[in-house]
Amino acid sequence: MSDAAKAPRERPLSPHLSIWRWHITMASSIANRATGVALYVGALIAAAWALSLASGPDAYATFKAVLGSPLGLVVMFGLTVSFFYHLANGIRHLVWDAGYGFALKTANAASVFVFAFTAAATIAVWVVAAMTGAL
Amino acid sequence: MDSYRTPLSRARGLGSAKHGVGAWIGERVAAIALVPLTLWGVFAVLRLAAGDYQFAVHWIAHPLNAVLMILLLGISFWHMCGGLRVVIEDYIHVALNKSALLLLNLFVCGLAGALSIFSILKVAFGGGAY
Numbered sequence: 001m002s003d004a005a006k007a008p009r010e011r012p013l014s015p016h017l018s019i020w021r022w023h024i025t026m027a028s029s030i031a032n033r034a035t036g037v038a039l040y041v042g043a044l045i046a047a048a049w050a051l052s053l054a055s056g057p058d059a060y061a062t063f064k065a066v067l068g069s070p071l072g073l074v075v076m077f078g079l080t081v082s083f084f085y086h087l088a089n090g091i092r093h094l095v096w097d098a099g100y101g102f103a104l105k106t107a108n109a110a111s112v113f114v115f116a117f118t119a120a121a122t123i124a125v126w127v128v129a130a131m132t133g134a135l
Numbered sequence: 136m137d138s139y140r141t142p143l144s145r146a147r148g149l150g151s152a153k154h155g156v157g158a159w160i161g162e163r164v165a166a167i168a169l170v171p172l173t174l175w176g177v178f179a180v181l182r183l184a185a186g187d188y189q190f191a192v193h194w195i196a197h198p199l200n201a202v203l204m205i206l207l208l209g210i211s212f213w214h215m216c217g218g219l220r221v222v223i224e225d226y227i228h229v230a231l232n233k234s235a236l237l238l239l240n241l242f243v244c245g246l247a248g249a250l251s252i253f254s255i256l257k258v259a260f261g262g263g264a265y
Contacts, residue, residue: 054254
C-alpha cells in the first residue's frame with residue numbers, strides 16, 4: 001500500500017501518432033472524429049436556421065443569404081461530406097459493436113467503402129440540389 | 136504500512152458504478168435513431184433550400200415535419216454532446232480546463248437544442264410572422 005500513497009510516478013506513454021505508418025483504418029478513425037466535430041458546427045447552423053425561422057421573414061432571408069453565399073456553399077459542401085462520412089462510418093461502428101467485421105481485410109474494405117460512399121453520396125446530393133433549385 | 140487492507144479489498148466497490156452499460160446502449164440507440172432521421176434531414180434541407188420563408192413556415196406547420204425536425208435536432212444535440220464529451224476527455228488533461236470545457240459543451244448543446252425545439256414549436260403552433 002505504501003506505493004499508492006506516494007505522488008503519481010511517470011507512467012510509460014503509448015506509442016504516439018508519429019511512429020505509426022498510416023493505414024486506412026487509422027485514417028477512418030481520425031476522420032470520424034474530425035467529421036463529428038464539423039457536424040457539431042453544422043448542428044449549430046441548424047439551430048440558427050430554426051431561430052431565424054421563428055424570428056420572421058427578414059431574419060430568415062438573411063440566414064438564407066449567408067448560407068447561399070459562396071462561403072456558405074463551401075461550408076454546406078463540407079458539411080455534406082462530413083455528414084455522409086459520419087453516417088457510413090457510424091454504421092460501420094454499429095456493426096463492430098454488434099461483434100462483426102473485425103477481420104483485417106473486412107475492416108480495410110469497409111474503410112474504402114465508406115470513403116467511396118461519401119464521395120458518391122455527396123456528388124449525388126449536390127446534383128439533386130442543382131436540379132431542384134436548392135442552390 | 137498505511138493500512139492492513141489488501142489491494143483487492145480496497146478496489147471492491149470502487150470502479151464501475153454499474154451504470155456504464157446503460158450509457159453505452161443509450162449512445163447506440165441515439166445513433167441508430169439518427170440514421171433515418173438525418174437521411175430525412177438531407178431531404179428536408181433540399182426542400183427548404185429551394186423554398187422561401189412562406190414555404191418554410193407552411194412546411195414546418197405540418198405535424199410530421201415539425202415532429203421529425205424536433206426529434207432530429209433533439210437527438211442530434213444529445214448525440215453530439217456525448218461525442219464531443221469523449222473528445223474532450225481524451226485530449227484535455229488539465230482538470231480545471233477539462234471540467235470547464237465539459238460544462239461548456241453541455242451548456243452549448245442544451246441551449247442550442249432548447250432554442251431549436253422552442254423555435255420550431257413556436258412556428259408550428261403560431262404560424263410565421265407575415
